[in-house]
Amino acid sequence: MEDLHEAALAYYNNAPRDLQRLAWNFYLALDGDGDGRVSFIEYINFLQQSYVWIRPNFFRDLDRDRDGSLDFWEVLTLYYTVKTRGGVWCQGCQACLVGLYFTCVACFDCGSKTFDLCPACYKRRRFSHQHSFFLDNHVLLRAKKGLPPGATNVYQALVPQPAYRAPAAAMGDSDLMDTFQALEMGLATDKSRTCSIM
Ligand SMILES: [Zn+2]
Ligand SMILES: [Zn+2]
Structure with missing residues (x-):
């Protein structure tokens, strides 16, 4: 999971401004009440609208500081997953497959x-x-x-x-x-x- 987070950061840091803005827009779309954090409920609501292939328990992996909500950088990892992984999940334990599988x-x-x-x-x-x-x-x-x-x-x-x-x-x-x-x-x-x- 740490690899995926690092890859997301690398992607973002090397992306042109307009692509960085898309990542921000993605974050703002998730933050339904605009409080600057993405709660589990907001995450679930968002997935149900657009990304049903992402498993709800992926939230736990994204929430690196374990504070129960996602900041921009944690959402960035989700954004990168959406853009690059297209839903590769373990058929045994349902984990998101981000490294070798x-x-x-x-x-x-x-x-x-x-x-x-x-x-x-x-x-x-x-x-x-x-x-x-x-x-x-x-x-x-x-x-x-x-x-x-x-x-x-x-x-x-x-x-x-x-x-x-x-x-x-x-x-x-x-x-x-x-x-x-x-x-x-x-x-x-x-x-x-x-x-x-x-
Ligand atoms: Zn087969
Ligand atoms: Zn597994």
Whole structure:
């Protein structure tokens, strides 16, 4: 969460005046009674109007000084989340995924809604899902860039064919080993490229 706050500050400090004003307008729109603070009620009212994908309990993460309301800089983190994250939440614990997280490769390849997990939920297998192959968001980004010839999606690129298993509720140790092996194979195909996506 601290990373997200720092990123929001960096974004704001480097933004031109008109973009900074948009962030201020966002803050003023949230502060319904104009008292200079955004209460939990104001936050909820605002979300219900425009951003239903943001979970109510995200307020707790935003409220860094734990005083029960949000000042401009705390709202700035919300603004940055709205602009850049588009609603990536852990399907296990409902936390907002702001750093490294795991995503289901099959769902990612479908181009529809992604199935995402925080590292803790993935590690402890606190989820129920029809697919079992997950990658962290950074690896996925690299894999997407380095698709070998003939592969049309990340799954084909990283999993030796035919290796697609029947959907499993949770990943066993051997699955995990397979995943790492598949991952190594996939990344090996990318050796000649330099990593410049970020
Ligand atoms: Zn989680
Ligand atoms: Zn999936």
